[in-house]
Amino acid sequence: MEVEIRTLTPLWTGGAESGAVDRVHETAIIGSLRWWYEAILRGLGGKVCDPTMQKCLYDPSKRNHGLCDVCKVFGATGWRRRFRISIICDRTEPDPTVKPLVKADRSYVDRRGRKRTPTWYFPENLKDKPRSGSLTIRIQSTTPKGLETGAKLEFQPAIIGGLLQFMADWVTIGARAQMGFGVFELPGGRLDTAPLYDWLTANAGTRTYTRMPSLRNIFLARIRLENVKMQETFNLKYDLRQLFSGQQNTSLRHFIMGTTKGQRMAAKVKMSRPYGNRLMRVWGWIPEQAEVYQGFWDRDSVVGAIHEHLRTRYSLEVWREMNSPRDTETPNNGDFREFLRSLLRLEEKRYGT
Ligand SMILES: [Zn+2]
Known part of the structure; x- marks a missing residue:
């Protein structure tokens, strides 16, 4: 599966540790995919480990190989990610509008009575200058060892395609979202979000996450x-x-x-x-x-x-x-799956209510 991504705000390239950075790195994309995949799955009550507490470790003797529903797809120690992303054509250029510092049109008086202007500095390393333009990525499924058989475990690249569509519609891709990077569009047309919905709802559970990012x-x-x-x-x-x-x-x-x-x-x-x-x-x-x-x-x-x-x-x-009078499309909707379908723009007729 190949998808063209076109930036609407500069994209953080990632790969800062690798020295010369003159292209977009896959890791920048995968990290943000994982973040949203986790947030949606937590909303569905699925099993999601907390990487700040204890990461999953592949162990074939354990139930589900010791993997949560996210590590199962995005990989863990001893377990390969179920898909590979490669950037097959990178037509991005360093974005000249990204300056090493930005000052807000605001001022305040600090504790010593001095007038200050809030200022942000980035990137720390100018070699990592965020880039704009378009790139084409290829998404392929991979088969981890020990899983060579079993068609029902086949992971479809279209699941990641659906996640890309969700992110194109609502948020950003890549790192440093807090600096406003990574709004993008898919010039090749909308990708079907149903494979993502079907896959995630098959992993739904009854867990609640009151202290973690969740679509709820x-x-x-x-x-x-x-x-x-x-x-x-x-x-x-x-x-x-x-x-x-x-x-x-x-x-x-x-x-x-x-x-x-x-x-x-x-x-x-x-x-x-x-x-x-x-x-x-x-x-x-x-x-x-x-x-x-x-x-x-x-x-x-x-x-x-x-x-x-x-x-x-x-x-x-x-x-x-979710479940708020503030929601402009489905206010006070307490049905998570309905809320998710609405975000994924899935037609009612296929899934009903
Ligand atoms: Zn995990």
Whole structure:
């Protein structure tokens, strides 16, 4: 299976450790595929290991070979990934609009009374300059050792194709999404998402994940602003941080928006650079449970504050969120599979309700 990807915002190339970086690396793509695959499968209650706790280890004597439903596909120690991605034609070029630093159109007064402008620096290594253009990838299924027989275990590249379509519709591909990289389109036309849906629902279970990224606690939004400048991504990032820099703690702000100071923490809310001259994507995952809420906040109030900010400052084109009155397409829908089908744009007639 071959798929053409065209960037709408620069794509992070990955492969930073390999020295000369002058092309897009497969690892950058696979990491983001895995992240979304995990999030959807957690929403379905499937078995997903927490790589920060204990990674899966292939062990043929154990049930399911000791692998969770994600490692089964994306690989684990001793177990090969069920598909291979190769970039067969890379027509991307380093993007000249990516500068080593960006200043927001904002200012604040620091503790010493000095006027400051919020500034972001990247990339750390300019050899890794994000790239724009198009590339063609080939997705092939692989057969891990010990699995040579058994047709029902055959992994279809179309499953990954469906995941690419989901990401093209809603989010980004590649690393450093928090810097707005990786919005893309599929110029060859829509890919069928049914193989992904069928595969994932076959792995559904009854587990709940209240502290991990899950499509049940994710929101996906698209906002519009006429003649939007690239800085707007960073203005918005600053403004959202301000929403959570309240009285009690900086820890909530760091928990939601991330920090590179002290103990690094990844941002849970991300926003793309502008594309199409006026669109930006904003998405994030806000867990149901977290110590940092301290009884003052909860998931609904955090997501509600973000939604209110976007709704009042921008034209909010779409907001998707499971079981929420804020959802613009299927509000208050508590049926996860129905929500997933709607995100995957699967027709009702095939799956019913
Ligand atoms: Zn695992």
